Amino acid sequence: MKRNFDVAVIGAGAVGCACALWNQDTGLDVALIDKSGPTDAASYGNAGIFSVTGFAPLNSPGLIRRLPKLMFDNDSPLSIDWVYALTHLPxxxxxxxxxxxDKVAHITEQLANITNHVEAGFMPLAKRAGAEDLIKDxxxxxxxxxxxxxxxxAASIESRxxxxxxxxxxxxxxxxxxxxHLRAPVYKALRSNENKYIINPGEYIERLKKCFASDGGEFINAAAMSCSEQGDQVQVRIDDGSTLTCNKLVIAAGAHSKKIVGSGAEKLPLDTERGYHVVYHGAQSKLTRPVGWSSGGLYATPMETGLRIAGTVELAGLNKPPSPRRMEYIAGMANKMFDGLGEPDETWxxxxxxxxDSVPVIGLAPGKRNILLAFGHQHLGLTMSGITGRVIADLVQGRAPNFDISGYSPSRFG
Ligand SMILES: Cc1cc2nc3c(=O)[nH]c(=O)nc-3n(C[C@H](O)[C@H](O)[C@H](O)COP(=O)(O)OP(=O)(O)OC[C@H]3O[C@@H](n4cnc5c(N)ncnc54)[C@H](O)[C@@H]3O)c2cc1C
Known part of the structure; x- marks a missing residue:
């Protein structure tokens, strides 16, 4: 195995794959490091929506008002593990x-700013990877x-x-x-005319990885443990005890990015919003498009292999096993949305x-010269993956991206 690269990217979810491919596009020799199984990444199990209108953050004054009800109601799209919350109070x-x-207005502007460019980051990659057939317009x-x-x-709709x-x-x-076929009660609905969706997000990631490898990229099936800048290079230690070196390192390990010791990511306030999905095989014919339901905090998406109901937020960290009660909640809501679904065939x-602040970090790690961070894309990581990769490739080349990225600076947390 080669040990020296122009660029190494840690994490092969949607964001890491996009960083690897866009850097490869500039002629660089790139390594992509990941050890997970295909279903471990958030990029596998999402609702599949390429959402150019979804730039409303979870943060909102309305959330504070609804918090007491949301927290103590088991039939709620938001669930908080109190022990976890108290031990992660900051x-x-x-x-x-x-x-x-005022903060929500600022966050919405930051998310809108990057969302304006998502097509230019995503579609060229889908084309290059031969994945356009997975995109439904x-x-x-x-x-x-x-x-x-x-x-x-209303305020969020108006500002968006x-x-x-x-x-x-x-x-x-x-x-x-x-x-x-939709049975959920409808008062009004919002139609997002420019959205698209990916009918199989897991397959989309696999195609990106295959394209990366067939264009000469090195996929390293390992977990990165730590890294350190050594002169003009970065040394990365991987879990078999070996090391590799690169000129630029990109941390794109999603919610796990903080674990990479020495990257600067460990100092940032990264946490996770756990989300769930259930799948009903063969039931995708019940819908023609993704349909979100505000009461359930979820989307129903007609995927290639079944009807996927995905969403909800659980604040409980990275270590607790999946909650059967959350699965039951989401399956219960699915059965309120459609007749005859019964028990799900898959849960995730x-x-x-x-x-x-619900805004990703995209840029140089605080205090580092050659380590870049690309994570924190919360509910919109599939949508923002391509443009994040494109921006990271610009930064690696020392070029200014064609829009203002100062709002995504990892240094904003001080
Ligand atoms: C239920 C649900 C629904 C969603 N719906 C949508 C949607 O419709 N549209 C949308 O745009 N977004 C959606 N999202 C959000 C989106 O899925 C995420 O924001 C996005 O997948 C994050 O991508 P990522 O590449 O940063 O992280 P991930 O996809 O989690 O990938 C991180 C990768 O890093 C690897 N890794 C971790 N640690 C290491 C290490 N030490 N060494 C090597 N590799 C490591 C992991 O194995 C993993 O493969 C949804 C999310 C959920 C949970």
Whole structure:
């Protein structure tokens, strides 16, 4: 195995693969390091939506108002492990502080700024990897079952529209005409006209990896443990005790990025919003497009292999096993959304990487010269993966990206 590279990327989820491919595109010799099974990454189990309108952060003043109900109600899209919350109080407080209206407005602008460029990062990679057949170009819809839910989102809808999101409000009849199998009550729905979706996110990642390898990239099946800058190079220690060197190292290990000792990531307030999915094989014919449901905090997506119901947020860290109660909740909501689903054929839990201000870090690690960070894409990592890779490739080349990336600086946490 080779031991010296221009660039090494740690993590082969959507973000790491995009960083590896965009750097390879500039003619560099790139290594991509990952040891996980194919279903371990958040990039495998998401709802598949390439969401150019979804740049509303979880942080919101409304969330604070609803928090007591959300926390003590088992039938809730948000679940918090209290022991975990109390032992991770600084992160929780930072997250709650970012729910203030001025902060939410700033976060929404930062997310909109990068979302404006996601097509330019994503589509060339999909084309290069021969994955365009996995992309379905169809508007998604997001339903509100009551006036209260709809009005609770009014400020977010308004600010996203102001920032360019192409969304229109449709009524119950139109929703049922589009999706006759949907049983969830509809008061109003938002249609996002420019969204697309990936019918098999796991296969999409596999195609990116195959393309990387067939274009001469080195895939290293190992876990990276630590790294250190040595002169103009970075040394990476991997779990078999060996080391490799590179001129630039990119940390794109999603919610696990903090574990890579010496990278600078360990000092950032990265945590995880755990999310779940259930799949009903053969039931994808119940929908023609992804449909979100605000009451459940989830999306139903007609995937290649079945109907996937994905979403919810659980704050419980990286170590606890998946919660059967969360699975039951999401399966229960699925059965309220559609008739005749019964028991799911597959269940899954994954780790969204989340910083308390819901904005990713993309840039040089604080105090480092050759280590770049690319993680924290929370609910939008599939969508933002391509553009993140493109920005990282620019930074490796010493070029300024074609939009302002100062808001994603890892140094913003001090
Ligand atoms: C239920 C759910 C629904 C979602 N729906 C959507 C959606 O519809 N649209 C959207 O845009 N986003 C969605 N997301 C968010 C999106 O999936 C994530 O933001 C995105 O996948 C994060 O990508 P990533 O590459 O940063 O991390 P990951 O996909 O988690 O990949 C990280 C990789 O790093 C590897 N790794 C970790 N530690 C090491 C190490 N030490 N050495 C080597 N490798 C390591 C892991 O094995 C893993 O493969 C959803 C997420 C969830 C959970």
């Amino acid at each position: 992160w929780m407080l930072k997250f709650l502080r970012a729910c203030a209206p 169809i508007a998604s819809i997001y339903i509100y079952s009551t006036k209260e839910y709809f009005e609770g989102d 529209r102001r920032l360019g999101a192409d969304m229109d409000v449709i009524d119950q009849d139109e929703v049922h005409e589009m999706e006759p 839990m994954g780790f969204r990487p989340t910083l308390p």
